[in-house]
Amino acid sequence: MKVAITSIGNTLESRLDPRFARCSFFVIYDTDSKSVEFIPNPNKDLEDGAGPAAVQLVAGREVKKIVAGEFGVKIKSLLDSLKIQMIVYDSEKTIQEVIDMLNS
Amino acid sequence: MNKCSLSLQRTFAHNNMSPRNKRLRKVINPPCIKGLKPFGSNRGEENHASVSLLIEEYEAMRLCDYEMYNHNEGSHIMGVSRPTFTRIYASARQKIARALVEGSQINIDGGKIYFDSDWYHCKQCSCYFNNPDKEIKAEACPLCKSTDVHGIGHKEAGMRGFSHHRVNICICPSCGFELEHKYGHPCGLQVCPECNTRMTWKKIQGSREIH
Numbered sequence: 185m186k187v188a189i190t191s192i193g194n195t196l197e198s199r200l201d202p203r204f205a206r207c208s209f210f211v212i213y214d215t216d217s218k219s220v221e222f223i224p225n226p227n228k229d230l231e232d233g234a235g236p237a238a239v240q241l242v243a244g245r246e247v248k249k250i251v252a253g254e255f256g257v258k259i260k261s262l263l264d265s266l267k268i269q270m271i272v273y274d275s276e277k278t279i280q281e282v283i284d285m286l287n288s
Numbered sequence: 289m290n291k292c293s294l295s296l297q298r299t300f301a302h303n304n305m306s307p308r309n310k311r312l313r314k315v316i317n318p319p320c321i322k323g324l325k326p327f328g329s330n331r332g333e334e335n336h337a338s339v340s341l342l343i344e345e346y347e348a349m350r351l352c353d354y355e356m357y358n359h360n361e362g363s364h365i366m367g368v369s370r371p372t373f374t375r376i377y378a379s380a381r382q383k384i385a386r387a388l389v390e391g392s393q394i395n396i397d398g399g400k401i402y403f404d405s406d407w408y409h410c411k412q413c414s415c416y417f418n419n420p421d422k423e424i425k426a427e428a429c430p431l432c433k434s435t436d437v438h439g440i441g442h443k444e445a446g447m448r449g450f451s452h453h454r455v456n457i458c459i460c461p462s463c464g465f466e467l468e469h470k471y472g473h474p475c476g477l478q479v480c481p482e483c484n485t486r487m488t489w490k491k492i493q494g495s496r497e498i499h
Contacts (some may be wrong), residue, residue: 231476249430256472261402264420271430272416285413285431
């Protein structure tokens with residue numbers, strides 16, 4: 185099962201990016217194969233509609249859960265209809281810590 | 289053109305206009321049944337007439353008569369004004385009363401709604417998560433797998449729904465003017481009052497406060 189995590193950098197020691205739609209990197213973590221993939225966010229500086237564009241990106245990767253610090257108002261209902269779970273987590277944590285928790 | 293035909297034209301134009309657009313009503317979970325069917329009717333097992341209950345009317349009944357919120361709280365939860373909520377609730381009561389008295393079937397379908405799921409809080413790792421798969425109740429935290437989770441009702445999460453506040457600031461990239469960030473309004477759309485440049489979000493290690 186794939187999980188998307190927002191990140192401010194492209195290493196495992198980077199911290200969680202507090203905002204989902206305008207984060208610097210997306211991390212796609214597969215809990216079955218334990219693979220980690222870093223994707224830079226192309227919609228970071230979009231003026232409007234960054235949220236729905238980010239949702240399209242992760243939905244295209246068949247992600248079932250998203251971990252971020254905060255979700256915007258435009259995407260909650262969108263993610264609901266796509267049945268993707270939203271998880272709001274402390275943005276002082278690193279990607280490695282999140283992955284360890286998912287593995288436990 | 290004489291006055292008579294002019295007024296006819298005007299009424300015709302008026303009839304073509306649709307009523308004022310309805311604001312989308314928020315419903316937490318869809319109803320678990322599609323309706324209710326009466327039994328033991330005096331008239332026998334013939335086809336029952338049916339009453340159509342809208343999903344927002346079902347939700348108004350659920351909030352007021354099942355969860356025992358008052359109309360003020362219910363209207364906040366549904367995202368409509370208090371008089372609108374009262375109208376929806378009154379319409380629901382009338383329809384159900386009609387179904388009771390006339391022995392009609394109740395169908396729950398339709399309405400101007402959007403769905404939004406419940407949020408939960410995990411005490412172990414202090415994360416918040418939602419439950420988009422409404423069939424299964426959320427038992428364990430998706431991150432730390434602990435079962436120390438509790439649902440946050442809208443009463444605890446605040447009247448604005450789930451507001452997870454941190455100190456967010458919009459900053460002007462040229463003169464440094466700072467403005468408190470308004471949730472739902474992107475910093476990039478705000479204009480600095482000092483130098484008229486577009487503002488941007490200030491990266492800040494904010495303190496978390498839950499209102």
